[in-house]
Amino acid sequence: MNETSVKKWNKSTVADFLINNAIYVVLLLLVIVIICMDSSFLSVQNFKFIITQASTRVILALGVAGLLVLAGTDLSVGRMVGLSAVISASLLQAPDYARRIFPDMPQLPVFAPILLAILCTAIASTISGYVIAKFKVTAFIVTLSMQLIIYGVASLYYDYTGGSPIANLDERFKYFAQGSLRLGPVEIPFLVIYAAITVAIVWFIWNKTRLGKNMFAVGGNEEAATVSGVNVIRTIVLVSMLAGILYGFAGSLEVARTGSATNNIGNGYELDAIAACVVGGVSFNGGVGSIAGVVSGVLMFQVINYGLNYVDVSPYIQYIIKGLIIVIAVAIDTRKYIKKK
Structure with a gap:
C-alpha cells in the first residue's frame, strides 16, 4: 500500500467516523457552549438534578426502546404518562x-x-401491540390513534375530578418519589434506585430470556423469525405490554415527583424518549439496540434539556435544537442501515 492510498484511507476512515458519530459531536459542542455561557452549570447539585429528572425518562425510554427494536414506534407515551398520573394522583x-x-x-x-x-x-399498550401484530397496521398510525384515545379518556376523567390541578398529594406518595437513601456521606434519590432496578430487569429480559431473543429476531427480519418458529404476534404483544407497564410506573413517579397532575402532564415526552433511544444507538430499522445505549442517550439528552433551560434559552429555540438532533440521529441510523445492506 503506497503513501497516497494510505492518506486516502485515513481521510475516508476519519470522514466515516465523524459522520457516524456526528450526533455526539453536536451534543458535545452544545454542552461546551452551555458551559461557556454559564460555568456554574458544572456543579454537583446540577448533576444530582439531572440524574434525578432523567430517572423517569430512562424508564419511559426503556419501554419505547423495545418497540423500536421491533422496528416500530410509540407516539402515545406522553399521554400514557398523563393517564397514569391523574389516576394515581386522584387516589x-x-x-x-x-x-x-x-x-x-x-x-x-x-x-x-x-x-x-x-x-x-x-x-x-397491549391493545396497540395486538392491533399492530394481528392486523399489520403501521405502528405510527396505531399509536397515534391510541395517543388521541388516551388523551380523551384522561381528559374526561380529569374533568370528572373537577378540572383543576390535582394537588395536595399524600405525603407517603411524595416521599415514595422524592425521598432518598443515605449511605454515609452519599445521598441516593429513590428515583435513581427505581431507575437502576428497572434497567437491571429490562437488561435481563433483553439479554437472558427467550422474549428478548425473539424481540431482536422479529425486529431484524420478521419473515425469517416466523420461519424459525418465533411467535411474532405474541412477541409484539408482550413487548408492548412491558412498555405499558413501564409507562404507568414512570407516570406515577413523575406526578409524585412534581407534586401535582393535570391531563396535560407528559405532553411531548414521547419525542424525548424516542430521540434519546435513537441517540443511544437504537435503530429505527429494528433489530439493533442496547440498554447501555438507551441509558446514555437519555442522560445526554437530559443534560442538553437541563442545560438549555439553565442558561435561559428560549423554549422555541429548544424545539428547533431537539428537532435537529432527531433528524441528525435518524439520518445517521439510516446511513448505517443502507451501508450494511
Missing part, C-alpha cells in the same frame, strides 16, 4: 385535605393506585 391525595376528589374513600396503600395506573396503561 392518593392527603387524607386531611378538605377538597379531596374522593372524600369518603379511605386512605389507600401507596402501591394500590400505582398498580391500578400501571394496569390501565398496560392494557392500552
Whole structure:
C-alpha cells in the first residue's frame, strides 16, 4: 500500500467516523457552549438534578426502546404518562385535605393506585401491540390513534375530578418519589434506585430470556423469525405490554415527583424518549439496540434539556435544537442501515 492510498484511507476512515458519530459531536459542542455561557452549570447539585429528572425518562425510554427494536414506534407515551398520573394522583391525595376528589374513600396503600395506573396503561399498550401484530397496521398510525384515545379518556376523567390541578398529594406518595437513601456521606434519590432496578430487569429480559431473543429476531427480519418458529404476534404483544407497564410506573413517579397532575402532564415526552433511544444507538430499522445505549442517550439528552433551560434559552429555540438532533440521529441510523445492506 503506497503513501497516497494510505492518506486516502485515513481521510475516508476519519470522514466515516465523524459522520457516524456526528450526533455526539453536536451534543458535545452544545454542552461546551452551555458551559461557556454559564460555568456554574458544572456543579454537583446540577448533576444530582439531572440524574434525578432523567430517572423517569430512562424508564419511559426503556419501554419505547423495545418497540423500536421491533422496528416500530410509540407516539402515545406522553399521554400514557398523563393517564397514569391523574389516576394515581386522584387516589392518593392527603387524607386531611378538605377538597379531596374522593372524600369518603379511605386512605389507600401507596402501591394500590400505582398498580391500578400501571394496569390501565398496560392494557392500552397491549391493545396497540395486538392491533399492530394481528392486523399489520403501521405502528405510527396505531399509536397515534391510541395517543388521541388516551388523551380523551384522561381528559374526561380529569374533568370528572373537577378540572383543576390535582394537588395536595399524600405525603407517603411524595416521599415514595422524592425521598432518598443515605449511605454515609452519599445521598441516593429513590428515583435513581427505581431507575437502576428497572434497567437491571429490562437488561435481563433483553439479554437472558427467550422474549428478548425473539424481540431482536422479529425486529431484524420478521419473515425469517416466523420461519424459525418465533411467535411474532405474541412477541409484539408482550413487548408492548412491558412498555405499558413501564409507562404507568414512570407516570406515577413523575406526578409524585412534581407534586401535582393535570391531563396535560407528559405532553411531548414521547419525542424525548424516542430521540434519546435513537441517540443511544437504537435503530429505527429494528433489530439493533442496547440498554447501555438507551441509558446514555437519555442522560445526554437530559443534560442538553437541563442545560438549555439553565442558561435561559428560549423554549422555541429548544424545539428547533431537539428537532435537529432527531433528524441528525435518524439520518445517521439510516446511513448505517443502507451501508450494511
